[in-house]
Amino acid sequence: MLDAAAERLVAQGYTATTLREIAADIGIKAGSIYHHFESKEDLFIEVFSRGIEVMVDAFGEVDIAMNGCDSESDRLEAHVRAHLGALFEHGSFTAAHVTAFFTAPEELRSAIVPLRDDYEHRWNALLADVLPELDSARLPIARLFLFGAMNTTIEWFDLSGDLSLDGLANLITVQFLEGVHALNLQRSTR
Amino acid sequence: MLDAAAERLVAQGYTATTLREIAADIGIKAGSIYHHFESKEDLFIEVFSRGIEVMVDAFGEVDIAMNGCDSESDRLEAHVRAHLGALFEHGSFTAAHVTAFFTAPEELRSAIVPLRDDYEHRWNALLADVLPELDSARLPIARLFLFGAMNTTIEWFDLSGDLSLDGLANLITVQFLEGVHALNLQRSTR
DNA sequence: CCGCGAACCTAACAAACGTTAGGTAGGTGC
DNA sequence: GCACCTACCTAACGTTTGTTAGGTTCGCGG
Numbered sequence: 001m002l003d004a005a006a007e008r009l010v011a012q013g014y015t016a017t018t019l020r021e022i023a024a025d026i027g028i029k030a031g032s033i034y035h036h037f038e039s040k041e042d043l044f045i046e047v048f049s050r051g052i053e054v055m056v057d058a059f060g061e062v063d064i065a066m067n068g069c070d071s072e073s074d075r076l077e078a079h080v081r082a083h084l085g086a087l088f089e090h091g092s093f094t095a096a097h098v099t100a101f102f103t104a105p106e107e108l109r110s111a112i113v114p115l116r117d118d119y120e121h122r123w124n125a126l127l128a129d130v131l132p133e134l135d136s137a138r139l140p141i142a143r144l145f146l147f148g149a150m151n152t153t154i155e156w157f158d159l160s161g162d163l164s165l166d167g168l169a170n171l172i173t174v175q176f177l178e179g180v181h182a183l184n185l186q187r188s189t190r
Numbered sequence: 191m192l193d194a195a196a197e198r199l200v201a202q203g204y205t206a207t208t209l210r211e212i213a214a215d216i217g218i219k220a221g222s223i224y225h226h227f228e229s230k231e232d233l234f235i236e237v238f239s240r241g242i243e244v245m246v247d248a249f250g251e252v253d254i255a256m257n258g259c260d261s262e263s264d265r266l267e268a269h270v271r272a273h274l275g276a277l278f279e280h281g282s283f284t285a286a287h288v289t290a291f292f293t294a295p296e297e298l299r300s301a302i303v304p305l306r307d308d309y310e311h312r313w314n315a316l317l318a319d320v321l322p323e324l325d326s327a328r329l330p331i332a333r334l335f336l337f338g339a340m341n342t343t344i345e346w347f348d349l350s351g352d353l354s355l356d357g358l359a360n361l362i363t364v365q366f367l368e369g370v371h372a373l374n375l376q377r378s379t380r
Numbered sequence: 381c382c383g384c385g386a387a388c389c390t391a392a393c394a395a396a397c398g399t400t401a402g403g404t405a406g407g408t409g410c
Numbered sequence: 411g412c413a414c415c416t417a418c419c420t421a422a423c424g425t426t427t428g429t430t431a432g433g434t435t436c437g438c439g440g
Contacts, residue, residue: 145362
């Protein structure tokens with residue numbers, strides 16, 4: 001049911017997604033949703049929360065796996081790969097969060113913002129680590145550029161296309177670190 | 191009236207924006223809208239079209255102004271500045287387009303797509319010009335990265351903050367061309 | 381002064397929305 | 411066999427939505 005809600009969110013946004021549609025998707029009636037959630041808002045708070053949860057979990061796993069890694073760019077690329085994985089490989093929760101969060105009403109958003117802040121803070125810390133020479137005032141801007149590149153992929157990237165998620169992660173990381181000129185030098189696109 | 195519609199679109203998305211709200215914003219009643227447009231869809235097709243129109247016009251003006259420019263990076267930066275200008279300085283049409291386009295129903299979107307394609311094609315041509323050494327298969331991806339960086343600024347950039355639009359355009363261009371390391375070298379942030 | 385069209389209003393319409401109260405089927409524990 | 415809980419349904423509620431038909435106001439041309 002949460003899955004169905006997330007998929008509808010991705011395709012239609014908050015207001016256009018009706019409880020009757022979600023109910024029909026999973027073969028029940030709209031009223032029955034209220035046995036599991038107190039309201040529409042309550043349901044979607046759960047969906048958005050899981051969207052962040054998936055991202056945070058993926059980030060945490062990579063943090064551990066890459067603990068003793070000597071190459072800073074490899075570490076960054078692994079985290080980029082984890083973020084893309086959250087967007088494309090773990091259901092629609094993260095995709096729903098990224099695309100539909102700003103279409104949700106203010107009260108709902110403010111309940112989620114603390115979780116978002118936590119995730120953003122982890123990325124700031126990672127970038128400060130990977131890019132120690134970067135002016136700390138520029139760091140949030142660099143993160144926003146990176147987020148922009150990663151999150152807009154849901155509008156165009158095709159999992160079944162020629163480019164793999166590993167390739168995409170590498171492309172984004174290299175482009176982010178070295179600029180567009182380095183795009184030709186990337187290791188593998190398969 | 192189109193202005194009011196665009197602003198509501200930015201704040202609320204397609205479905206959540208009601209004709210009664212728009213009418214109230216400009217001091218008329220909802221039914222009166224139908225004297226100017228055939229339907230809600232018709233009204234928002236006009237809004238989205240103007241959003242692209244503003245972008246295309248800004249792009250075209252820069253194309254002429256930068257005709258005899260020797261520095262390719264200056265040319266690119268001027269176009270980035272024009273795109274950001276369309277987003278922040280020429281009403282809410284472009285901002286509405288970028289934020290709410292994917293929240294609109296399919297039929298409406300397909301009426302707009304040809305205009306979008308035209309704008310994207312202009313950018314592809316520009317990038318092919320500015321970056322002749324870039325593998326042509328990578329060119330659309332590079333453009334998508336750049337669009338991602340530019341368009342997500344509406345979620346965080348503040349016109350009245352310390353960073354000017356000129357500074358932001360320079361930041362994005364340098365970051366795009368040379369990578370994040372070059373962020374410290376940018377010319378001016380005022 | 382008359383006619384006419386543009387701009388707007390009033391009042392309602394059917395449809396769809398989130399939500400709720402009350403009821404039913406099936407399983408579990410005692 | 412009885413009580414109870416979970417999961418679901420039915421049927422409606424009040425509200426809001428896009429939309430429409432018919433009427434009013436106002437200014438301009440002849």
